[in-house]
Amino acid sequence: MADHKNRFETIIRKLKDNGHKITPQRLAIVKILAKSDGHPSVEDIYGQIRKDFPTMSLATVYRNILLIKSLGEVLELGFPDGSNRYDGNRPNPHPHVICIKCKKIVDPDVESLDEMKKEVAEETHFQILNHRLDFFGICSECLAKEG
Numbered sequence: 001m002a003d004h005k006n007r008f009e010t011i012i013r014k015l016k017d018n019g020h021k022i023t024p025q026r027l028a029i030v031k032i033l034a035k036s037d038g039h040p041s042v043e044d045i046y047g048q049i050r051k052d053f054p055t056m057s058l059a060t061v062y063r064n065i066l067l068i069k070s071l072g073e074v075l076e077l078g079f080p081d082g083s084n085r086y087d088g089n090r091p092n093p094h095p096h097v098i099c100i101k102c103k104k105i106v107d108p109d110v111e112s113l114d115e116m117k118k119e120v121a122e123e124t125h126f127q128i129l130n131h132r133l134d135f136f137g138i139c140s141e142c143l144a145k146e147g
Contacts, residue, residue, distance in 0.1 A: 007089055008034035011073045018071060025053050029064045033074055033088025039096075039105040041085050077105070077132075093131050099139035106139075 011030045012022060020026075028049045032040060040048075046061045065086055068074045075087040077096065090107060097106045113133070121128045138146075 004035045004089065011068060011071075011088065014071045014073055015068070020067065025049070025056050025060065026064055028052060029061060030068070030088070033065070033068065033086060036087050036089045039077060039085040039087050041083060045086075077134075093133075095133040095135065097135045097137065099142055100136050101138055101142040104139050104141075108135075 008030060011034060012027075015022060015026070015030075029045060032045050032048055038044075042058065042062045042065060045065070046056075046058045049056065049061070065074060068088065069076055069086075073088060073091050075091045075093070077085045077087065079085075085105060087107075095108055095110050095113060097108055098104070117128055117131060120126070120131075
């Protein structure tokens with residue numbers, strides 16, 4: 001997809017512009033993050049590239065994700081159980097719908113979010129720097145399995 005290709009190129013350009021080497025391992029991690037349809041965890045990413053890079057450690061994947069996050073090119077979603085998932089496709093704050101059964105994460109297109117952000121800022125007199133909006137429920141696949 002063109003979108004994924006643009007995200008991949010943007011992340012690579014940002015790494016290069018900040019003086020970071022583009023290794024084959026880093027390319028593989030960026031490729032997965034640029035697609036990140038399912039908001040992968042570090043373990044998911046590691047599992048996907050382990051066969052191509054058997055000597056690479058989980059810590060290396062984690063360090064690379066933290067580097068890309070520090071450049072503002074990946075959104076980290078932390079959860080109370082200590083797990084983190086990553087979105088490199090849409091690195092700016094946006095809402096998520098999360099299945100409490102299978103942990104699937106979906107990005108809904110909500111046009112009213114900017115209005116909500118303005119309304120919250122006006123009501124609280126805060127300068128909103130960042131936000132997170134998550135909806136929790138049961139996805140249609142899990143509902144079908146129950147039914």
